[in-house]
Amino acid sequence: xxxxxxxxxxxxxxxxxxxxxxxxxxxxxxxxxxxxxxxxxxxxxxxxxxxxxxxxxxxxxxxxxxxxxxxxxxxxxxxxxxxxxxxxxxxxxxxxxxxxxxxxxxxxxxxxxxxxxxxxxxxxxxxxxxxxxxxxxxxxxxxxxxxxxxxxxxxxxxxxxxxxxxxxxxxxxxxxxxxxxxxxxxxxxxxxxxxxxxxxxxxxxxxxxxxxxxxxxxxxxxxxxxxxxxxxxxxxxxxxxxxxxxxxxxxxxxxxxxxxxxxxxxxxxxxxxxxxxxxxxxxxxxxxxxxxxxxxxxxxxxxxxxxxxxxxxxxxxxxxxxxxxxxxxxxxxxxxxxxxxxxxxxxxxxxxxxxxxxxxxxxxxxxxxxxxxxxxxxxxxxxxxxxxxxxxxxxxxxxxxxxxxxxxxxxxxxxxxxxxxxxxxxxxxxxxxxxxxxxxxxxxxxxxxxxxxxxxxxxxxxx
Numbered sequence: 490x491x492x493x494x495x496x497x498x499x500x501x502x503x504x505x506x507x508x509x510x511x512x513x514x515x516x517x518x519x520x521x522x523x524x525x526x527x528x529x530x531x532x533x534x535x536x537x538x539x540x541x542x543x544x545x546x547x548x549x550x551x552x553x554x555x556x557x558x559x560x561x562x563x564x565x566x567x568x569x570x571x572x573x574x575x576x577x578x579x580x581x582x583x584x585x586x587x588x589x590x591x592x593x594x595x596x597x598x599x600x601x602x603x604x605x606x607x608x609x610x611x612x613x614x615x616x617x618x619x620x621x622x623x624x625x626x627x628x629x630x631x632x633x634x635x636x637x638x639x640x641x642x643x644x645x646x647x648x649x650x651x652x653x654x655x656x657x658x659x660x661x662x663x664x665x666x667x668x669x670x671x672x673x674x675x676x677x678x679x680x681x682x683x684x685x686x687x688x689x690x691x692x693x694x695x696x697x698x699x700x701x702x703x704x705x706x707x708x709x710x711x712x713x714x715x716x717x718x719x720x721x722x723x724x725x726x727x728x729x730x731x732x733x734x735x736x737x738x739x740x741x742x743x744x745x746x747x748x749x750x751x752x753x754x755x756x757x758x759x760x761x762x763x764x765x766x767x768x769x770x771x772x773x774x775x776x777x778x779x780x781x782x783x784x785x786x787x788x789x790x791x792x793x794x795x796x797x798x799x800x801x802x803x804x805x806x807x808x809x810x811x812x813x814x815x816x817x818x819x820x821x822x823x824x825x826x827x828x829x830x831x832x833x834x835x836x837x838x839x840x841x842x843x844x845x846x847x848x849x850x851x852x853x854x855x856x857x858x859x860x861x862x863x864x865x866x867x868x869x870x871x872x873x874x875x876x877x878x879x880x881x882x883x884x885x886x887x888x889x890x891x892x893x894x895x896x897x898x899x900x901x902x903x904x905x906x907x908x909x910x911x912x913x914x915x916x917x918x919x920x921x922x923x924x925x926x927x928x929x930x931x932x933x934x935x936x937x938x939x940x941x942x943x944x945x946x947x948x949x950x951x952x
Contacts, residue, residue, distance in 0.1 A: 491561055491584035493594050495521055500558055503527030504574050505565030506546055507536040510655075513632045513644035514563065514591055515544060520646045528554050528574060538642065552577045559583050563591050566660055567889045589662030592632070592654060596667040599630065600650035603789065604666050606697055607674025607710070608690075609835050610782045611655045613774070614674060616810050617786035619645070619653050621803030625795055629653055635829070636811035651793075656697065658690065659683060663697050670792055671701050672708045672785055673719060679832055682861035682890065694719050701725045706792040708785055711736040728792060730784040734762070744784045749777075755845035761787055768797055774809045776842030812944065814842055818951045822931025824848065825947040831858040831940035833869035839938065840876040848934035853877040854921055854946055856939030857885040857898060864896040871904035877936075879928070880905055880912040881921055886941030922949050 493499075503515050506527025512535045519525045519542065528547035529536055536546045547554045555562075555577035562578050562585045569575070578585055586594075596602035605615045612635040620639060622629040629651035633643045656663035656671070659680045676694050678687045695718065698707050703724045709716055711731035717738065720727050729736060730744040746759040755775030761768040761784060768787065772779055783804055790800050809815065812829040819825060824846075830839045836855070843851055855874060857863040863870065863885055874880050882898040898914045905912035915921045925946075929935055937947040 490590060491586055493561065493586075493591070495598055498522035498524070499560035500524040500526070502555070502559040502562045503565075504550065504562055504568050504572070504578075505529055506539060506544075507531070507533050508565050508567075508588075509535065509634055509636075509643050510592070510632060511563070511565050511588055512536075512539055513642075514588065514595070515539060516542060516644050517595065517630065517632070517646060519544060526559075550574045555581060555583070557581065561586060563588060566662065587662065587665070589657075589660075589665040593665040593667055596652060596654070599652035601652070601670065601793065602666075602668050603651070603653045603670040603672070603793075604656035604663065604668035604697075605654070605672045605674070605785075606656035606658060606663055606694065607672065608658075608677040608679050609832065609838070610674045610778065610785075611657070612810055612829075613779065613813055614672065614782045614785050615653060615655050617782060617804060617807050618789055620807040621786065621790050621795065621800055622651055622653065622793075624803040624806055625799040627651055633810070635813065638808065638811070639806070658693055658697070661693050661696075664693065664700070666697075666700060668700060669702060669705045670708070670789055671698065671705065672789060673698065673710065673713070674782070674785055675710050675834075676713050676719070677832070677834055678866070679862065681865045682859065691719060695721070698723050706789075708788045708792065710781065710785070711742045712781075726792070728788045730781065730788050732781065744788045746780050746784065749780065751775075751845050753847060755842050763787060763791060766797065768801060770801065771805055773805065773807060775814055775845065776838055778838035778842070814839060817937075817944075817947050820950050821929070823925075823929040823933045823935055823950075825951060826934065826936045827944045827947055828936055828938050829940055830938050832862070833866055833873040836870070836873040836938065837876065839936065840873070843934060843936060844876075846934060849930070849932035850878040850934070851876075852879050852881070852925065852929060852933060852935045854881040854883060854925070854935070854937050854943060856883040856941045856943035857901060858940040859888050859890050860885055860892045860894050860896050861890060863898075863901065864894045867896070867901060867904055870901055871908060874901075874905055874912075875908045875910045878911070880910060881924060882912065882914040883918065883921060883939070883943055883946075884916050886939060886943075888941070918946050918949070921946055925950060 507529030705725035
């Protein structure tokens with residue numbers, strides 16, 4: 490594998506530079522003195538932001554974009570071997586790194602790299618830890634998988650020992666990382682276009698846990714079934730967090746909640762019990778799932794040596810990230826919330842949070858994300874979405890896939906209707922917007938939900 494020498498900056502070219510993580514890595518390297526350029530398939534706020542930092546970005550990936558002065562290229566996971574730029578890089582013998590390999594090499598430049606993994610909650614937990622470190626004036630470098638308002642984007646370049654990043658399991662990319670503090674929030678079936686089954690996924694998370702050094706710490710969710718199988722052989726310290734005082738083995742959990750209450754916006758207050766400590770936590774983000782995210786962040790920050798005062802101050806200041814139960818506004822008295830949930834467990838958590846917000850009826854427009862996920866988890870999607878009063882489905886957002894499994898949103902509609910729930914499917918956003926204008930009434934709550942561009946429906950209604 491090509492090794493970057495950070496003492497000798499070179500020209501790095503990013504294929505797919507407009508991605509949320511790729512754009513952040515490009516800016517980190519630019520700050521370190523590297524010459525950066527790249528390409529993406531379309532313009533976006535991220536590509537415009539890169540141009541504003543003086544980084545040339547080609548829109549459209551073409552062979553002629555690859556020039557001999559490029560020393561190394563970084564490829565996003567969505568780039569296939571037949572991509573014209575990938576072909577040119579091979580023919581010109583220019584070394585390449587994956588996004589994850591570059592992120593792993595970056596971690597080696599920091600004394601305390603923190604990697605947050607799990608099927609759900611990575612962005613929120615990463616952001617909570619980030620907010621705590623920033624409020625404590627510890628000047629961390631941050632790479633977040635979403636837009637964090639307090640840093641004005643997805644990246645913060647600091648100049649301390651702390652580097653905090655998300656660790657995604659897709660294509661086993663997190664196995665290229667070198668964390669000193671590792672978090673495993675939860676482990677469920679997902680990305681089944683890559684993994685064979687849940688046991689295959691668990692095997693990868695176990696390999697991630699084994700990356701930790703002897704002086705490292707693993708923070709792991711005690712509610713993960715058979716979680717000790719994932720910690721077997723871990724060299725460093727193991728801290729657990731969970732909803733109950735004891736785990737399935739009868740052992741005490743290191744961080745758990747007591748005395749939980751919710752305000753009218755669905756935000757929790759609770760006592761975090763951490764050994765002999767009892768912290769009074771007030772969250773500014775809604776949902777019971779954020780209690781567990783906060784407990785993971787607390788356990789992580791205690792392992793980093795932060796004080797109770799620093800932790801509580803940072804959690805109180807954390808107001809969420811974009812597309813995570815984000816209040817977008819209202820039209821005709823209808824409140825619009827946008828959420829990134831694209832897995833049945835995430836949908837259930839989001840709709841449970843919505844149930845604690847004052848409203849008359851709950852409307853959800855859901856845009857399924859990838860054909861393989863929709864096919865593999867169709868019954869679970871139908872069950873989770875049935876918690877809404879009315880469901881509207883958009884076409885499946887293909888992302889990196891082609892429809893080789895013969896699935897459509899009409900299949901999910903039929904599964905939801907079979908459960909006795911009102912559900913409609915419209916192939917265009919315009920039809921969906923028209924449906925909501927005709928059917929939503931004052932006092933209703935509308936959630937635009939999914940990992941694609943479904944948020945545009947809410948923005949169109951608000952405009």
